[in-house]
Amino acid sequence: MKTCKFMFIRPVLRALQTLTMSDKYNIAFVLGGPGAGKGTQCSKIVEEFGYVHLSAGDLLREERAKLGSEFGELIEGHIKNGTIVPVEITCSLLERAMKDSKKNEFLIDGFPRNQDNLEGWNKQMGDKVNLKFVLFFECPLNVCTQRCLDRGAAGSGRADDNMESLKKRFNTYMTATMPIIEHYESLDLVRKIDATQSPDEVFEEVKKLFT
Numbered sequence: 001m002k003t004c005k006f007m008f009i010r011p012v013l014r015a016l017q018t019l020t021m022s023d024k025y026n027i028a029f030v031l032g033g034p035g036a037g038k039g040t041q042c043s044k045i046v047e048e049f050g051y052v053h054l055s056a057g058d059l060l061r062e063e064r065a066k067l068g069s070e071f072g073e074l075i076e077g078h079i080k081n082g083t084i085v086p087v088e089i090t091c092s093l094l095e096r097a098m099k100d101s102k103k104n105e106f107l108i109d110g111f112p113r114n115q116d117n118l119e120g121w122n123k124q125m126g127d128k129v130n131l132k133f134v135l136f137f138e139c140p141l142n143v144c145t146q147r148c149l150d151r152g153a154a155g156s157g158r159a160d161d162n163m164e165s166l167k168k169r170f171n172t173y174m175t176a177t178m179p180i181i182e183h184y185e186s187l188d189l190v191r192k193i194d195a196t197q198s199p200d201e202v203f204e205e206v207k208k209l210f211t
């Protein structure tokens with residue numbers, strides 16, 4: 001008799017859990033050094049799997065460019081110095097973009113980048129999202145540097161695609177972002193991809209995580 005009751009309750013609980021999960025945004029964080037190819041791969045994922053790509057860096061650059069933005073100068077300073085903008089600003093930009101998109105599946109690129117990002121996100125968004133995994137593009141510093149310098153030379157217009165800013169960005173990456181990746185590794189949420197191959201070869205590996 002007891003066994004019968006449990007057989008009935010389990011599927012109900014599972015259905016309830018599924019319902020609760022679908023109320024939440026499904027997200028994957030995308031991390032890796034400057035120039036590792038996060039944006040390039042996100043575009044491919046969007047094309048093939050229909051996610052919405054939100055780059056924290058792009059959202060900050062857009063905010064900086066707005067006439068009369070109260071955060072413009074502050075953001076500019078952080079971007080030039082390769083340091084990280086306070087999470088209240090970045091997290092609000094991300095949440096607004098998620099709400100505005102009316103979609104449910106997001107790639108959140110270049111976030112969380114430090115402990116402040118992680119804690120602020122968990123506080124503001126922790127209950128509203130289902131974190132599927134953290135896509136980590138692993139790429140040696142020399143390869144990343146060359147890609148950013150080439151991007152700058154090709155006319156990216158980015159104030160930070162130069163050697164001086166890159167040194168600072170890498171320092172921030174090693175000291176502030178790597179511990180965040182290690183944190184997610186300890187939760188078994190990191191999916192590591194070798195980002196040194198060609199974009200199409202890298203995408204072959206990425207695809208496996210989404211199919």
Ligand SMILES: Nc1ncnc2c1ncn2[C@@H]1O[C@H](COP(=O)(O)OP(=O)(O)OP(=O)(O)O)[C@@H](O)[C@H]1O
Pocket residue numbers: 032033034035036037038039040041057110147148150151195196197198199200202
């Ligand atoms: N697998 C690859 N092989 C060679 N070049 C690549 C590869 N992936 C991206 N690139 C090039 O390297 C540069 C940086 O790529 P991308 O903008 O995707 O990196 P990112 O990780 O998003 O950089 P950032 O964090 O600085 O915004 C671009 O010019 C891009 O075309």
Ligand SMILES: Nc1ccn([C@H]2C[C@H](O)[C@@H](COP(=O)(O)O)O2)c(=O)n1
Pocket residue numbers: 034055056057058060078079082083084085086090109110111112113117160169
């Ligand atoms: N979570 C973030 C993401 C980005 N920034 C700032 C500082 C970065 O150097 C810059 C460029 O980011 P990218 O386009 O390389 O991802 O934007 C930040 O402060 N916080």
